Amino acid sequence: MQPSAKSPGIGLERTNSHGIVSCPPLPKKMERLGFALHEFVRTSWVSDAASQVWHPRLVKIVDAWANLEWLSTLAGLRSCAIVLVPPSDFVERAAEWAQSGLHCLPLATQGTPAGFSAQSLPAEAGNTFMYRVVVGLSSEVDKLRHAYDSQDDVGIGRLVGYPGCCTVAYRERWVHERLEDTTWPAAVASGGPFGDGRTIRLRCPPQNNILWRWMGIRAVPHLPCAFTCERSAHLGDDFFRLGRASGYNQEMDWLSEILSWPVEWSALHGIAEIKTPVLKVSTRTDATALKYAVQVEGFRYPAEGAKGLNFPYQSCAPSLGAQLVSIRSSKPKPELGRAADWYWSDNGFSSLTAMNNAHAEIVTLAVNSLSDGNRGPATVLDLGCGNGALLRRIKQLTTMTVPFGIDSRPLPISRSQEILGEYSRNLAVGDMFDCEAMWPPGRRYSLVLLMVGKLRDEPPASAARLKEHLRSSCDRLLVYASDEALARFNQDLSAAAAEVGLRLEEWKDGRKVALARVL
Numbered sequence: 001m002q003p004s005a006k007s008p009g010i011g012l013e014r015t016n017s018h019g020i021v022s023c024p025p026l027p028k029k030m031e032r033l034g035f036a037l038h039e040f041v042r043t044s045w046v047s048d049a050a051s052q053v054w055h056p057r058l059v060k061i062v063d064a065w066a067n068l069e070w071l072s073t074l075a076g077l078r079s080c081a082i083v084l085v086p087p088s089d090f091v092e093r094a095a096e097w098a099q100s101g102l103h104c105l106p107l108a109t110q111g112t113p114a115g116f117s118a119q120s121l122p123a124e125a126g127n128t129f130m131y132r133v134v135v136g137l138s139s140e141v142d143k144l145r146h147a148y149d150s151q152d153d154v155g156i157g158r159l160v161g162y163p164g165c166c167t168v169a170y171r172e173r174w175v176h177e178r179l180e181d182t183t184w185p186a187a188v189a190s191g192g193p194f195g196d197g198r199t200i201r202l203r204c205p206p207q208n209n210i211l212w213r214w215m216g217i218r219a220v221p222h223l224p225c226a227f228t229c230e231r232s233a234h235l236g237d238d239f240f241r242l243g244r245a246s247g248y249n250q251e252m253d254w255l256s257e258i259l260s261w262p263v264e265w266s267a268l269h270g271i272a273e274i275k276t277p278v279l280k281v282s283t284r285t286d287a288t289a290l291k292y293a294v295q296v297e298g299f300r301y302p303a304e305g306a307k308g309l310n311f312p313y314q315s316c317a318p319s320l321g322a323q324l325v326s327i328r329s330s331k332p333k334p335e336l337g338r339a340a341d342w343y344w345s346d347n348g349f350s351s352l353t354a355m356n357n358a359h360a361e362i363v364t365l366a367v368n369s370l371s372d373g374n375r376g377p378a379t380v381l382d383l384g385c386g387n388g389a390l391l392r393r394i395k396q397l398t399t400m401t402v403p404f405g406i407d408s409r410p411l412p413i414s415r416s417q418e419i420l421g422e423y424s425r426n427l428a429v430g431d432m433f434d435c436e437a438m439w440p441p442g443r444r445y446s447l448v449l450l451m452v453g454k455l456r457d458e459p460p461a462s463a464a465r466l467k468e469h470l471r472s473s474c475d476r477l478l479v480y481a482s483d484e485a486l487a488r489f490n491q492d493l494s495a496a497a498a499e500v501g502l503r504l505e506e507w508k509d510g511r512k513v514a515l516a517r518v519l
Contacts (some may be wrong), residue, residue, distance in 0.1 A: 029177075030184050030267070033287040037270045041214050042282040046306040050278040053304050057254045062216040064251040068243055069221060070135045074100060075242050077235070078161020080144045081221070082107070082137035090131055103138040107133045107148055162222040163232055169225030181272060181285040182223050183211070183265050187294040189226035190442075201295040201311075202227055203425075205442075206259035206377050208238020209296055211274055214281045217258055227296065256400070260377050261305070262298035266291060275312055277305030299377070299402045299423065306511030346412040347386040347416035355389065361513045362449065362480050363393050369447055369476050369515065370398045376400060378446035381474075383432040383466075384454060388416030395420070403443070406432050433462040439469045452479045452493065455500035467501060471518045477502070480513040 014068050046049040069081045085093050090106075097104050134144050140159060147155035153175070157167035169189070173182045187200040205228035207219040219239055224232035243252040264275045270287035273280060301314050308314070349355035368379045377400045382391050385405030395401050404426040407413050417424035426438060432454070448470060455463045471475055479502060481493050489496050493512055494504050507514040 030286055030288050030292055031290060032272070033288050033289060035270065036180055037284040037287070039284060040282075043215070043279055044282075045279045046277070047304065050302075050304040050306075052214075054258075054278050054302070055127050057251075058215060058217060060112060061251050061255050061258075064243060064246075064248040065216065065218070068246065068248070070097065070102065071246055072161070072221075072239065072242060073102060073136045073140075075228075075238075075245075077238050077242065079140040079159045080134050080161075082132060082134050082144075082160060084110070084130045085133050086128070088131050089108075090133075095135075097135055101137075102135050103141045104133050104135045105141050105145055106133050107145070108132045112284050160221070161228065161235070163225070163235065165231060165365075166222055166225040170223060179286055181267070183285070183294055184267065184292055186210075186224060190228045192512060198290060199293040199295065201297065203297050205229055205233040205236065205444075206256060207233045207240070209259040209263065211263045211265050211294075211296060212258060212276070214274060215279075217255065219255060219259060226442065228440065230442045230444065233442070233444070256377060257300055257302070260298050260300040260400075261302065262296065264293060264295045265310045266293040268292075277302050277312060277314070286368050297425070300400070342415065343387065343389060346409075346415060347389055348408060358482065359390050359393060361511070362390065362478065363397065365513050366394050366449065366478055367397045367516065369478065370394075370401060379404060379444070380447045380449070381405065381438065381445045382449045384451060385416060385427065386412075387412040388419045390449070391416070392419050402426070404438065406430050406435055406438055408432075433458055433466050438474055441488060445475065447476045447478060448474045448480050449480070450482050452496050452500065452502070453485045453489070455502075456489070456496070463500065467518045477516045477518065478513065479516045483512070484514065 013106050042178050045055070062079075066083070069083050069199050069281040072078055073081050094104050099469075110132055134148075136144070136159075144156060144159045146152075147159065153171055154167055157164070157170075169185075170182070173179045173185050179185070187202060190204065191200060191202045206222045206226050208229055209221070210218055210223060212218060219236040220232050221239075222232070240252050240256065243249075243255075261277050264273075266273050266275075267288055268291040269286045269289070270284060272283050272285035274283070288397075295311050298312070306313050344350070344352050344355040347355055351360065365382070370380070378398065379402045380391065380394060381404040382388075383406060385391055386409075388403070388405055391403040391405055395403050403420055403423050405413075405416060406428045407416070408429065408431055410429045413427055413429045416427045420427060428435065430437070432438075450470075455466070458466075479493070479497055481496060486492065486496065491499070492509065493514060494507055497504050497514075497516055501519045503519055504514040
């Protein structure tokens with residue numbers, strides 16, 4: 001496989017722009033040694049089965065991405081794209097671009113990288129080389145050439161459509177600090193270290209997971225300033241949509257799945273190891289005497305993935321959550337039947353049937369909303385989640401959904417963490433109106449579930465604070481009310497929602513569930 005080199009970025013390995021935003025301060029830097037290894041990329045698969053299934057898929061994703069790089073200019077996602085082209089393909093590619101109304105201009109030659117390359121390799125006599133080519137509309141290509149000649153990194157970033165915050169971060173880390181690898185500072189900017197201070201575990205949108213870049217696998221053409229960068233995540237969404245619109249539905253499904261797996265990057269003595277469920281990559285990084293590690297949590301795991309006790313591998317033994325699911329999906333044993341009463345009583349219901357009936361309309365609307373557009377992994381937040389039974393049902397019907405929940409009662413939350421197993425870290429005890437941890441910078445929820453009566457019963461200032469979070473960090477809001485609540489309000493759902501500053505969308509008389517918008 002010949003993966004694409006790093007999105008040939010600024011300088012061209014610097015980066016982005018679009019309204020410059022200063023990057024987050026780096027509270028901790030790697031203690032670097034004074035040497036650097038040569039460029040190399042080595043790959044080893046965990047098994048023949050993993051290689052047979054996923055190697056052909058990686059090749060197809062890389063091929064698709066090579067086209068999406070320049071197709072993004074036709075789609076208006078950015079003004080220009082910078083691609084690497086072997087001399088044998090240049091004439092054919094130039095003709096293809098011309099037929100599409102695009103202009104191309106070689107900027108430089110460079111050596112052929114074995115994979116992702118942190119630096120442009122010099123073209124050497126007798127060795128293969130590639131052209132670094134800018135593709136775009138004629139006027140934009142001329143602007144990029146001028147920015148390139150004048151070493152205007154910000155100008156280059158703006159023309160190739162990179163987020164401004166990432167351009168600033170890249171200049172700081174790459175140009176000024178002369179880092180070989182920006183993984184560690186990007187992780188520091190995403191969340192604080194834990195343990196010995198040299199390991200960071202974090203969650204990020206799959207679009208921002210750039211730890212597969214050494215294999216040419218990525219959803220954005222740049223290095224995000226942080227794993228949680230919201231602008232990068234939105235750009236990744238755009239590229240996923242472009243991929244599907246361009247006929248690469250299968251490749252986008254595979255890409256989305258891969259970027260949703262757990263992955264670990266570690267650095268020691270100038271060598272980085274990237275461990276994934278199906279393969280391990282060794283490459284060069286900044287030389288350090290101490291080990292640094294970044295662990296990106298995933299919410300999917302391939303059937304061909306390795307089993308193991310340490311991150312990022314999945315344990316051979318079923319989790320407690322999996323055991324509970326197995327128990328509840330089979331005929332319960334007599335001794336477990338009485339203990340299972342909490343499954344519905346935690347959520348205020350008299351029986352399992354009563355809970356399922358109350359949840360049915362909510363689940364149907366939630367599943368339809370999450371399926372609309374088929375945009376890959378989705379995040380669902382249940383405000384007042386109880387023991388997670390509603391989230392569990394939605395998760396069963398939408399396999400690519402990542403559940404989050406908050407409830408003020410510790411016991412139901414502890415049970416939700418059992419029920420939802422691998423997502424236990426997403427479930428918190430707290431006040432939904434005063435829990436900033438559920439709304440970290442860069443996180444955006446695909447769908448939020450809210451009982452409308454909660455807003456009615458809350459002081460105006462607290463309700464306004466929650467509504468502002470919903471307005472800024474939520475794609476869709478699903479509101480609902482029980483028959484008892486509507487009788488108490490002496491209103492239908494539309495009137496109850498309007499009273500707390502919400503407007504229902506496509507609501508029908510008599511319905512107790514609807515999508516809503518914050519006014």
